[in-house]
Amino acid sequence: MRICLIILCCWMSMSHAATIAISCGAVGRQVELCREGVAIWEKRSGHKASVVSTPASSSERLALYQQLLAAKTADIDVFQIDVVWPGILAPHFVDLAKPLVGQVKQHFPTIIANNTVNGQLIAMPWYTDAGVLYYRKDLLEKYQQPIPETWSDMTRIAKHIMTEERKAGLDKMWGFTWQGRAYEGLTCNALEWVNSYGGGQIVESDGKISINNKQAEQAITMAASWVGDISPPGVLNYAEEDARGVFQSGHAVFMRNWPYVWALTQHEDSPIRGKVGVAPVPKSGNGQHAATLGGWQLAVSKYSKHADIAIDLVRYLTSEEEQKRRALAGSYNPTIPSLYQDKQVLAANPFFGKLVKTLNVAIARPSTVTGAKYNQVSAAFYNQIHQVLAGRQKANVALEQLSRQLLRVSKGERW
Incomplete structure (x- = not known):
């Protein structure tokens, strides 16, 4: 029973x-x-x-x-x-x-x-x-370089260390890896560049389309200068894991990525375990640190x-x-x-x-103000930015075209 x-x-x-x-x-x-x-x-x-x-x-x-x-x-x-x-x-x-x-x-x-x-x-x-900057603290110490505060500092330091490491025989060394594929990850990267230069948030909280401005143009032009210089040409096809693969294999000085990467770089089988530091994403000379939420x-x-x-x-x-x-x-x-x-x-x-401080001031993408149209806004943004990064369009022309595209998406009215 x-x-x-x-x-x-x-x-x-x-x-x-x-x-x-x-x-x-x-x-x-x-x-x-x-x-x-x-x-x-x-x-x-x-x-x-x-x-x-x-x-x-x-x-x-x-x-x-x-x-x-x-x-x-x-x-x-x-x-x-x-x-x-x-x-x-x-x-x-x-x-x-x-x-x-x-x-x-x-x-x-x-x-x-x-x-x-x-x-x-x-x-x-x-x-x-929130986006963060990973850096090889061993290489910064080796070449007596500071943790970069600005994009210009980061570019200079990346170029210097990359050049010296290649002279020493590491011909696969690059200065900076990030997410350059035409997808949402590029929106996150590019928004950090633009906002750190004082170029706004693509579409502002009041619905104004603000992306067509000189500060945004300077930021995107700066990023385009990295491709093939301190960043590999293939960065135009990189998503998060592609950028991490180059950095974690020991072939990059700096990387922009998300916090999840930290644990992977510190894993027992990581070639750069114990050699990595994390800092805020750089800013322009007169701007502010900007990390995409x-x-x-x-x-x-x-x-x-x-x-x-x-x-x-x-x-x-x-x-x-x-x-x-x-x-x-x-x-x-x-x-x-x-x-x-x-x-x-x-x-x-x-x-x-x-x-925690970074999270409290992180930049939100304009998804709240644009609502159901956000995906169209983001796709228009990253596709135009990608054209500039690939050398197929000048930043000022791309941003003017982008502004017109977004105006059509909003139908000239409030979002």
């Missing part, structure tokens, strides 16, 4: 278990850490979740998401979405404000506000980001057949416990302020203490 009861209880437990799917990114250790977090949740909840990997390019991932959501597919229950997508994808996601009300107050209010569209919390913050959120599809279970998965993955684990294992920046005072987190990521 007792055996029968045990079998019955097991059968009843299994009958209530469900299998859902979550999409995770493919950059760095994203998929690995996502699977680990999901596995912990599975043991605690009794449910199962399959992890679906997606394209590394955020632009390609958005296009895939739009196709899936337009089809109202139930194949994916939880979507990992970029910080600039809530306004684009909002109609397809569940309002998380009430079911996760107890957890919402733990997170940075600015990110919660970013994820709130028409009063509905479209997604929960998972990890946040990044980060990813978790949203629950309205078309999920197990929305309550999907919400529970989001509850765990965005919790303080899981965010701390991810910070320790992969240098992913928490969206919970208290974790930036955690001794274990700071020991594993010494630059996190300084990064």
Whole structure:
């Protein structure tokens, strides 16, 4: 009789278990850490979740998401979405404000506000980001060079060290790697250049299209001068992992990337372990440090057949416990302020203490003001910038054309 009861209880437990799917990114250790977090949740909840990997390019991932959501597919229950997508994808996601009300107050209010569209919390913050400058501290010490504050300093130091290292036989050494492919990553890089020169944010918070100005022209012209000089010609096809590959193999002095790269450079099999420093992204001589705000959120599809279970998965993955684990294992920046005072987190990521200041003043891409049209705005921006970087267009001409394009996208009215 007792055996029968045990079998019955097991059968009843299994009958209530469900299998859902979550999409995770493919950059760095994203998929690995996502699977680990999901596995912990599975043991605690009794449910199962399959992890679906997606394209590394955020632009390609958005296009895939739009196709899936337009089809109202139930194949994916939880979507990992970029910080600039809530306004684009909002109609397809569940309002998380009430079911996760107890957890919402733990997170940075600015990110919660970013994820709130028409009063509905479209997604929960998972990890946040801001662009940073990685540098080879051993090489700066070797050549007695300071950590660069300005773009001109960075360019000069990069050129000097690259030249000297090549003379010493390292013919693959470059000065600076970054994300130059025509995709969302280039928008992030270029916005940092433009804003640090005082050239605005492409479209301002009042809806004004501001990109066609002299400061922006100077910034883009400066960046174009790097290609084939301190940056490899192939940088025009680099995304995050391409830039990291060159830097982590020991073939670059500086790199612009996201904080997740830190843990990878410090891995036991990294050729540059212990030789890397992190600093703010440089500025123009008279400008300010400008780091583009990044980060990813978790949203629950309205078309999920197990929305309550999907919400529970989001509850765990965005919790303080899981965010701390991810910070320790992969240098992913928490969206919970208290974790930036955690001794274990700071020991594993010494630059996190300084990064809080960067996060508080990071530049938001103009996704809020442009709403559902942001993807068109960003694509127009990075495509025109790419033309300049590739030497096919002058910066002043490209920015004038871009301004006209954006005017057409806005239809001459408020966004």
